[in-house]
Amino acid sequence: MKLLHQTQRLFFRGVLPVFIAAGIVSFFTLRWVFDHETDEKLLGVQAEIESYVRINDTLPTFFQTVFDRWYAEPMPTGSMTNLKAYTFSDTMLFNKFENEIEPFRQLRFPVKMRGQIWMVSALTSTVEHHDLVLILAVLLVTMFGLLLLVMLWVNRIVSRQVWQPFFETLEKMRRFRLADHALLTLPPSSVEEIQELNTTLENLAYQVRQDYQTVKKFTENASHELQTPLAIIQGKVEILLQNDTLSETQAQQINIIGQSTRRMVRLNQSLLLLSKIENNQFLERKPVALKPLLEKRLVWLEDFIAEKKLELETILVEISLEINPFLAETLMTNLLTNAVKHNIQGGFLRVILNENYLIVENSAALPEASVKDLTARFARGNPHSEGVGLGLAMVVEICEQQGFGLEISFEQGIWRVQLRFRK
């Protein structure tokens, strides 16, 4: 869930119950206030009637409205004792003008007149009050609703502005690549926490990159320094093998030293090349014609293709790409040599090149690792192979650097690498 939605949801969850509760409370408060008002008015009527009766010893002849009425009835004698000063009640009466039953508030109180107790009932209609309360309640809810919407909207705008630097930071971090050389610089923010986050991230990125560079420098230096001892071993192996007095076993063992040395040399050269590619040492780009490059490499591979009796199919279009020439050559070489090396006896090799992509398809034995694993460094489909397992990693690295889309799949014995020139 997005940050903005999260805050809005929380806000909504917090504010809505408060609004509902406030609505209910105000509805009942208003009703109580109006009811109270009605009661007061009725008590006023009671006081007036009582004082009139005290002076005149007879009931006043009030004008009776539709909404306010009163009447008196004589009480049987002897029922004096347990009479209350007044009692309120709600009742429904028929309003003949409006032709409907309406709610009324009734006040009953006893009056002593001409030696007898009369029970006086004073009634007042509450229909208007109830309507009023309802209108007020609806108004209130509408206002609350509007307020809620406005608050949500304001909250949204405020959040967006407040979190803007955060999103910028996020975007920059997403684009951050360890292998890039530019330092990570995040926009300064006036919000303390975000500024702190940015500073922390900048320091972290700097530190990580520093460590990464050290490791890479180390790889490069180590690879470089290894070359001389390897050259010495290789030279000595060759000199030793010229010795006629060696036994066959001795000669073969020395030869194995030579073969292992060669493997180390290859591994070393590949590592050196990989770290050079990662270090962006091949930045220069110029138009490179791909077709001759592929053809040259296929000619170079003809001995291996013939040996495996591969069926070669090529559909090549003359196209030229803006790319580093050395990387282009490395890329083509790795793709094609892989396709031949890992092919099966009597298999096929298909190379398709057009304006948008390069596809290399070949038959292959089922690799013992997944496609994803094979693109990792030192991954080998066959653990007994002599390869150093850096070929595909190099292809991945070059594609990434040149901005090519790369799809690798292995289905039904067909190994397929598709390289899309524009991602």
Place this chain on the structure above:
Amino acid sequence: MKILLIEDELELATSVLDFLKSEHYLVELASDFPTAYEKAIVYEYDCLIVDINLPGGGTGLDVIRALKKLHPESAVIIISARNGVEDRIVGLDLGADDYLTKPFHLSELNARLKALLRRRHFGGSSDIVFHEIKIKPAERNVYIKENLLDLTPKEYDLLLYFLSNQHHVLRRESIAEHLLGDDADQMDDFNFIYSHIKNLRKKLIDRGCLDYVKAVYGIGYKFTDKK
């Protein structure tokens, strides 16, 4: 033939010296910049084999620069650990004739040295003769008892490589790398050289040539007329 080897790694230098001496060259060694510089300008050599990284305040490139002013006719082969395209270009621009990246096979250095000296001294017109075999490098042709032998380019390269390294055991990798060139390290299966060697041998024997190619079991081959 007088050769100056400029190489600061003594062990590597010894291997090169041993191999070249067995090929009857007169080889001198300079293992730092001042010695190399002095020798290069004072004496005359047919060929200099120069390492680029040197101790003592200068590089192999500086030696070549000085040498080419005084003795432009001396051949130069650069051997360097740096697999940089740049170095190669600079080196060749300065007048170096060839470039070998460390580690290299001594037999490869030997073959290149021979080819270079042939080009320098005889304008490439000197024939290479081994009993009934005669190679004319300028025209890339091979004659057996004066009859032209039809060889594929790879078979020709193979035969020339054998003749440049007579009596030496040539490891399979060394032969394969010679035939494939710089990118040989891409491949790890060298069975293909069997068929080339088989074909070459067959062509030679069919023309009445003795079988000089001896298989050295598990290792490689040796081209020799000795038992």
